[in-house]
Amino acid sequence: MPKVIGLRCRECGAEYELQATHVCEMCFGPLDAVYDQALLKKVVSRQRIEQGPKSMWRYRDLLPIEDSVNVVTLGEGFTPLVKADRLGAELGLRNLYVKNDTMNPTNSFKDRVVSVAISWARAHGFETIACASTGNLANAVAAYAARAGLECFVFIPVDLEPAKVASISVFDPNIVAVRGNYDEVNRLCSQLLESTPWAFCNINIRPFYAEGSKTLTFETAEQLGWKLPDEIIIPIGSGCQFVRHRQAVRELLEFGLVRGDRVPAFTGAQALGCAPVYNAFVSDTPDRVLPVKPNTIAKSIAIGNPSDGVYVNRIARETGGVVEAVTEEEIVDGIRLLARTEGIFTETAGGVTIGVLAKLARAGRWNGDETVVAYVTGHGLKTADVLASANGHSSRRVEIEPTMKSFREKVTI
Amino acid sequence: MPQFRIPGPLRRLSEGHTTVDVEATDVVGAIVALDAAYPGFKDRLLDENGDLRQFVNLYLNDEDVRLVGSGLGAKVGEKDEISIVPAVAGG
Numbered sequence: 001m002p003k004v005i006g007l008r009c010r011e012c013g014a015e016y017e018l019q020a021t022h023v024c025e026m027c028f029g030p031l032d033a034v035y036d037q038a039l040l041k042k043v044v045s046r047q048r049i050e051q052g053p054k055s056m057w058r059y060r061d062l063l064p065i066e067d068s069v070n071v072v073t074l075g076e077g078f079t080p081l082v083k084a085d086r087l088g089a090e091l092g093l094r095n096l097y098v099k100n101d102t103m104n105p106t107n108s109f110k111d112r113v114v115s116v117a118i119s120w121a122r123a124h125g126f127e128t129i130a131c132a133s134t135g136n137l138a139n140a141v142a143a144y145a146a147r148a149g150l151e152c153f154v155f156i157p158v159d160l161e162p163a164k165v166a167s168i169s170v171f172d173p174n175i176v177a178v179r180g181n182y183d184e185v186n187r188l189c190s191q192l193l194e195s196t197p198w199a200f201c202n203i204n205i206r207p208f209y210a211e212g213s214k215t216l217t218f219e220t221a222e223q224l225g226w227k228l229p230d231e232i233i234i235p236i237g238s239g240c241q242f243v244r245h246r247q248a249v250r251e252l253l254e255f256g257l258v259r260g261d262r263v264p265a266f267t268g269a270q271a272l273g274c275a276p277v278y279n280a281f282v283s284d285t286p287d288r289v290l291p292v293k294p295n296t297i298a299k300s301i302a303i304g305n306p307s308d309g310v311y312v313n314r315i316a317r318e319t320g321g322v323v324e325a326v327t328e329e330e331i332v333d334g335i336r337l338l339a340r341t342e343g344i345f346t347e348t349a350g351g352v353t354i355g356v357l358a359k360l361a362r363a364g365r366w367n368g369d370e371t372v373v374a375y376v377t378g379h380g381l382k383t384a385d386v387l388a389s390a391n392g393h394s395s396r397r398v399e400i401e402p403t404m405k406s407f408r409e410k411v412t413i
Numbered sequence: 414m415p416q417f418r419i420p421g422p423l424r425r426l427s428e429g430h431t432t433v434d435v436e437a438t439d440v441v442g443a444i445v446a447l448d449a450a451y452p453g454f455k456d457r458l459l460d461e462n463g464d465l466r467q468f469v470n471l472y473l474n475d476e477d478v479r480l481v482g483s484g485l486g487a488k489v490g491e492k493d494e495i496s497i498v499p500a501v502a503g504g
Contacts, residue, residue, distance in 0.1 A: 011468070023422040023499040028457050028469050030500070132501070186501045187472065194421045194431075202502050210502060240502035289467060291479050305477065307500035310467045 003039050004064045007031040007207055010311075020124065020199060022206045030307065033064045033207045037254075044255040046226060049218075054078045056112050056215035062251055063116055063215070064208045071119040072148040074105035076112055077215050081223035081373070086341040087354075091361035095371040097229070099220055100344055106139045106167070107379035108300070108347075109216060109241070114140035114201060116212035118148055121199035127151055131201040132189040134182045134237070134300045135164035136378055141201055142171035153198065155185050161299065164382055181294055183305045206240070213241035217248035218257075220373055226258050230370040231265040231321065233357050235349045235377055236277050237301035239308030242268055246315045267321035268312050269356035271296040271331060271348075277309040281323035286313040297328055297386045298348040300378055322365075326355035332386060334358060338376065345380030353377070415489040417447050418496040427451045440471065440478055441485045443495055458497070468500040 007016040011029030022031050044061045052058030056077025065071060080100045088096035104111040114137070118129055128151040131141045138154035145152035152173035156165070157180060168175060178185045189200055199205045221228055228249060234242050246266060252258045270278045273296025280289040289309035294302035306312075316323050326334065331348055334355030339345050346354070357374050366372065380387075400406040414434040419427045427433055428451065435446035441463075448455035460466050465485065471478045473487055474494055481487045489495065 021422055023420075025422055025425050026457075028423065028466065028499055030468060183477070184475075187470070187496075187498050190420065190498045190501055191418075191496070206502050238502040287467070288464070291470075291477055293480070305470060305479075305500070307468060307502045 001036070001039060002066055003036050003061070004033055004066070005036050006034045008034045020121075020126075020204045022204055031207050033211055035062075035064070041255065044257070046257055049222065049257070056115070056212070056219070059215050059218045062218065062255075064211050065116060065119050065123070069119060069123040071115065072122060072144050073115055073119075074111065074143065074147060076104050076115050078219055079103040081220060082342060082344065084342050084374075087338060090337070090341060091358055092368050093361060093366060093370070093372055094368050097220075097224075097371070097373045098338070098342060098344060099216060099373055099375045101216065101375065101377045102344065102346055102350070102379035106136075106143045107382065108136040108140065109213070109375070109377040110136045110140035111144070112215050113137075113209045113212035113241075114144045117199070117201040117205050117209035118144045118150070120208040121201075121205055122148055122150060124199075126197070126199040128153060128196070128198040129201065130154065130189070130196070130198040132156075132182070132186045132203070134302060135160050135168070135382065136300050137202060138168045138173075138175075139164060142168050142173040145173060146171045155189050157182055157185055157299075161383055161385060163384060167382070182299075182303055183291070183294075186305075202238075202240075210240050210244050213244035214248035214251070216241070216375060217245045218252065221252050221258050224371070227371075228252065228258050228260075228262065228264050229373045231267055231366075231372045233267045233269055233353050233360075233372065233374040235298075235301050235353045235375065236268040236270050236306065236309075236312055236323065237303045237349075238306045239268070239277060239312040242266065242315065243308050243311045246319070263319050265321040266315050266319045267356070267360070268316055268323040269353045270323065270325040271298040271301065271352050272325045272327050274298070274302040274304060275325040276304060277306055277312050278323045278325040280309065281313050281316065286310075286317065289313070296331075296348075297383070298331055298352050300347060300349045300382070301352065322360070324356045324360055326352060326359055330355040330359065335380060335387070339380070344376060346376045347378040347380050347383040348386055349378050350376040350380070414491065415443055415493045415495060417443065418494060420497055420499060422499070423457075423497060426453050426457070437489055439485070439489055440473060440487050440495065443489055444485075470498045470500060472496040472498060
């Protein structure tokens, strides 16, 4: 019996057969995958999960891939949940955790969504995988398409960081560099959808793709001993993963994987240089997210026209969370702070998350005993150039001759 | 005449037509004209306050109408193209 029974519009509730589409014909709202809840209630259990593989596929029962399908996997997920005592000490938080999703196969959380998306697409007969991307998604799509032996087209803004372009190119996909920003790349891909028989991960197969995000929160709960934290800090690009994390908590409670009914506060993090969701959150009309032209070093979340922005603000408000934003300088400070205190090197989007965490902590948001988890979603080598341009040489660096004399003269120990 | 481009999933409403020519001088007028030809578009594109719905993007040629100073009041002329593009997730 199939567990995924169709698609449902998040706005008007209209239902559709299972297919590669993402927009409601009735109201133009976004579509989500619908599961046979009765079936899931029978099969989902902690025990089944704990006996599963040490990857995000241990939560397969809660992902939109039927049991008969061969999944396309590189061992994504089940990344470390690090108790961040030294960072916590700086911020006055005794129960701070960092979910280190830089440890995924292509070093960002996108491996989770792409593993689901490509597994679904291959099982449904697609031969070409495509995406519009700010870099991380293209990196994951190129790698997983190679793994699956599928054709691949990735569409990226022409000004993407060189390190990201290199780590996409190595998998030999067709790369289309578009002279425009991410929102413009997206628009082009939306229009291309009609003339290509391709599975665009973040467009026509988004209802399935997005589901992969939930595993970050499933893992966090399991790694906390099947408990939910008090607050989760999540970077906001389109807001798509933020919404799925709320759904993940609903499922954890619904299927009795965690006890009680307390929902964590969901807090969103944006860069001020591209903060359409934050702008709306602090305005009188949080339900009106107005697009902006992105201008930030946090390119992986530089989405000026976020599809799920309104939902982010609703969820943040309903759960007692906030949406906060940080300056470019605070982003780099965030990267350095996490590296210096915990030995974790994150990209600019992670700098946004840690920057917001630090900003809120210093403003006295927490009394210090709360369990707070920060989702660090991409590796620092992806955006290492921002450290160079922001005075990357450490003030603790000295250059010496290869002699004992020079060492004694110049190095203080 | 200004022309609307209708994306695949929404073409049931336009009886399968990819493009629809409309007689109008601004974007709002174009939406009203589109709705007159194929009833249902206006309510789907605009909310009760007459603002563009959150999960719908409207492009006047290459520009998001929300980013055009005059917004939905933006003038449209003979050769202008208005595209409806559903919001997209990503990253």
